[in-house]
Amino acid sequence: MVVAVDAAGGDFFPKNPIEGALLALDEDSSLNIILVGPETLINEELQNHNYDKDRIEVVDAPEIIGMKDSPSAAVKTKRNSSITVGIGLHKAGKCQAFVSAGNTGALLAASTFILGKLEGVSRPTIATYFPTLKGFRLLVDAGANLEVKPEMAVQFAKMGQVFAAHEMGINDPKVALLNVGEEEKKGTENVRAIHEALMSVDGFVGNAEGRDIFPAKADVFVTDGMVGNILLKFGESIPSALKHMVKAQAKKGILAKLELYFAQKVLRESLSPFNYENVGGIPFLGVNGVSVVGHGGSSPLAIKNMIKGAISCVHSDINGKIVSSLN
Amino acid sequence: MVVAVDAAGGDFFPKNPIEGALLALDEDSSLNIILVGPETLINEELQNHNYDKDRIEVVDAPEIIGMKDSPSAAVKTKRNSSITVGIGLHKAGKCQAFVSAGNTGALLAASTFILGKLEGVSRPTIATYFPTLKGFRLLVDAGANLEVKPEMAVQFAKMGQVFAAHEMGINDPKVALLNVGEEEKKGTENVRAIHEALMSVDGFVGNAEGRDIFPAKADVFVTDGMVGNILLKFGESIPSALKHMVKAQAKKGILAKLELYFAQKVLRESLSPFNYENVGGIPFLGVNGVSVVGHGGSSPLAIKNMIKGAISCVHSDINGKIVSSLN
Numbered sequence: 061m062v063v064a065v066d067a068a069g070g071d072f073f074p075k076n077p078i079e080g081a082l083l084a085l086d087e088d089s090s091l092n093i094i095l096v097g098p099e100t101l102i103n104e105e106l107q108n109h110n111y112d113k114d115r116i117e118v119v120d121a122p123e124i125i126g127m128k129d130s131p132s133a134a135v136k137t138k139r140n141s142s143i144t145v146g147i148g149l150h151k152a153g154k155c156q157a158f159v160s161a162g163n164t165g166a167l168l169a170a171s172t173f174i175l176g177k178l179e180g181v182s183r184p185t186i187a188t189y190f191p192t193l194k195g196f197r198l199l200v201d202a203g204a205n206l207e208v209k210p211e212m213a214v215q216f217a218k219m220g221q222v223f224a225a226h227e228m229g230i231n232d233p234k235v236a237l238l239n240v241g242e243e244e245k246k247g248t249e250n251v252r253a254i255h256e257a258l259m260s261v262d263g264f265v266g267n268a269e270g271r272d273i274f275p276a277k278a279d280v281f282v283t284d285g286m287v288g289n290i291l292l293k294f295g296e297s298i299p300s301a302l303k304h305m306v307k308a309q310a311k312k313g314i315l316a317k318l319e320l321y322f323a324q325k326v327l328r329e330s331l332s333p334f335n336y337e338n339v340g341g342i343p344f345l346g347v348n349g350v351s352v353v354g355h356g357g358s359s360p361l362a363i364k365n366m367i368k369g370a371i372s373c374v375h376s377d378i379n380g381k382i383v384s385s386l387n
Numbered sequence: 388m389v390v391a392v393d394a395a396g397g398d399f400f401p402k403n404p405i406e407g408a409l410l411a412l413d414e415d416s417s418l419n420i421i422l423v424g425p426e427t428l429i430n431e432e433l434q435n436h437n438y439d440k441d442r443i444e445v446v447d448a449p450e451i452i453g454m455k456d457s458p459s460a461a462v463k464t465k466r467n468s469s470i471t472v473g474i475g476l477h478k479a480g481k482c483q484a485f486v487s488a489g490n491t492g493a494l495l496a497a498s499t500f501i502l503g504k505l506e507g508v509s510r511p512t513i514a515t516y517f518p519t520l521k522g523f524r525l526l527v528d529a530g531a532n533l534e535v536k537p538e539m540a541v542q543f544a545k546m547g548q549v550f551a552a553h554e555m556g557i558n559d560p561k562v563a564l565l566n567v568g569e570e571e572k573k574g575t576e577n578v579r580a581i582h583e584a585l586m587s588v589d590g591f592v593g594n595a596e597g598r599d600i601f602p603a604k605a606d607v608f609v610t611d612g613m614v615g616n617i618l619l620k621f622g623e624s625i626p627s628a629l630k631h632m633v634k635a636q637a638k639k640g641i642l643a644k645l646e647l648y649f650a651q652k653v654l655r656e657s658l659s660p661f662n663y664e665n666v667g668g669i670p671f672l673g674v675n676g677v678s679v680v681g682h683g684g685s686s687p688l689a690i691k692n693m694i695k696g697a698i699s700c701v702h703s704d705i706n707g708k709i710v711s712s713l714n
Contacts, residue, residue: 128570193628193631193632193635203567206567206574206575206578207575238617239617240530240533240612240613240616240617243455247533247613248533248534248613251533251613269616269617269620270616270617270618270619270620270621270622270623270624271620271621271623271624273621273624274621274624274625274627274628274631275624275628283617285567286567286574286575286578286614287613287614287617289567289596289597290565290566290567290596290597290610290614290618291597291617291618291621292597293596293597293598294597294598294600294601294618294621294622295597295621296597296598297597297598297600297601297602298601298625300601301520301601301602302629302657304520304601305520305657305658306653306654306657308520308657309653309656309657318649319649319652319653320653322645322646322649322650322653323649323650323652323653323654323657325646325650326633326636326646326647326649326650327633327650327654329636330629330632330633330635330636331632
């Protein structure tokens with residue numbers, strides 16, 4: 061198995077991607093890594109580490125796509141960026157997956173354009189893990205498609221179900237449509253049309269309201285990229301907000317300090333199952349390849365888990381299963 | 388000051404609305420209350436309480452609009468419901484405000500249809516308090532308008548600013564547009580058009596992402612009713628989800644039990660500033676009257692605070708200020 065890693069992606073490159081890649085090599089002896097990015101930067105960082113030189117290849121890609129670059133423009137004009145070169149390696153069969161903590165839009169554009177779409181897919185989508193009281197569940201779309209047509213929503217639902225079943229170990233994943241009420245006639249005209257289209261999906265349980273996410277009324281929550289992206293980023297901000305809220309309770313006195321200490325400890329433990337670093341990223345669903353994007357701030361641990369997730373998707377032939385599900 | 392209260396609204400009528408009304412009478416000696424709903428039910432409940440008979444009037448409205456009734460149909464067919472009768476009393480000048488924990492859509496429809504819109508308002512909106520690290524801020528629209536045109540968004544922003552300034556004590560309220568990214572070109576075509584239109588609003592600070600809400604990047608977050616409603620209900624579910632997450636950490640042993648006890652105590656205290664019961668509801672903004680809707684599950688305390696909020700809006704002439712701001 062060969063996985064290419066974007067050594068010029070994310071807020072902490074090349075350090076975090078390279079350290080994450082080395083962690084992955086340590087854990088999986090059948091893995092080789094291609095590091096893609098500015099060669100000199102990569103080699104400089106590699107000098108700080110002990111590693112098996114036979115299992116790492118460096119492919120030079122001197123151009124940098126920044127986190128704020130316009131995705132489509134960046135992919136078109138920066139042909140020698142780590143993203144375009146890395147996806148090109150995947151397309152050419154030099155690796156079975158590409159992993160990046162870089163510009164999500166640019167990676168999605170490059171993946172869709174260079175790797176192409178799976179048979180039967182209108183639009184690839186970004187699914188994301190979302191914490192619930194039953195553990196992580198899926199939210200799809202998380203920002204790739206701000207407007208979603210009914211047939212796209214059906215594909216998102218089915219692709220999400222395949223991922224949930226084969227990568228998250230959820231039997232017969234249930235699908236719900238995020239909406240403003242439970243009744244099927246709720247929502248805009250388009251959302252009502254999506255509801256009707258989703259009736260054809262096995263496991264569709266109807267609408268879910270915002271309050272139905274934490275109790276995991278469904279395993280795959282379907283929505284458009286506008287709602288999904290705002291909800292995802294709001295959800296990600298909860299732990300830090302809570303820390304501030306709890307800290308604001310700080311009072312004088314030893315007992316109060318002790319209470320606060322315990323509260324912070326328990327809160328940390330309560331939220332730790334939802335640490336995204338432990339689950340890494342999810343490949344773009346619907347792309348003809350395994351292209352995984354993670355947080356810009358990904359730690360080495362997160363990068364390692366993104367690589368493991370990518371390997372798992374290759375082994376389980378997630379794309380073959382998606383094509384079977386859709387056609 | 389006379390406020391009419393929907394005694395047949397919410398999940399716990401007539402008990403909670405009546406107890407809330409009595410609490411409000413206790414706190415404000417210049418207040419009189421009209422209880423609107425099925426007369427026999429109301430009188431039965433009133434028998435359980437001591438109160439000043441001169442300050443409470445009962446107006447019979449035998450029909451009940453349920454929480455799941457279709458709003459427009461309910462308003463048209465149930466002319467003798469507490470909502471239509473109560474809003475009718477307000478229209479006729481028998482009271483200065485109407486407060487309900489009943490069917491939000493029905494109350495909005497009745498308020499818009501019977502009371503009419505303020506000069507310059509395209510569509511009345513539902514604004515909601517949203518907890519942030521700086522205290523409550525406003526989210527608008529929270530579900531009344533699932534699709535929002537640029538000129539509507541501008542009105543929502545300005546009406547929200549008036550409410551934030553005069554009812555929440557926020558100086559020069561800042562407005563942000565919820566979007567999938569900070570850059571002004573982000574979002575759907577309509578969202579980009581809204582962004583451009585909002586540039587004309589004093590205090591507009593640009594786009595806010597989901598992660599910008601808790602840190603209160605703005606005081607008034609403008610969005611459409613789909614995003615707003617899903618976000619609101621998701622946000623409301625956080626405290627209960629946290630309780631479950633923390634409880635799931637329960638371990639054996641006295642020290643662990645003590646830790647958990649303190650954690651639950653501190654968490655409760657941390658979240659208590661965000662108890663919606665303390666702030667009650669916000670009147671529909673843009674309606675020619677003061678019509679306040681609250682949670683179906685409103686407690687007597689919540690009803691009392693809704694009544695106080697309504698009185699405050701009458702005193703501050705919030706509607707006059709909205710008209711000045713828009714025209």
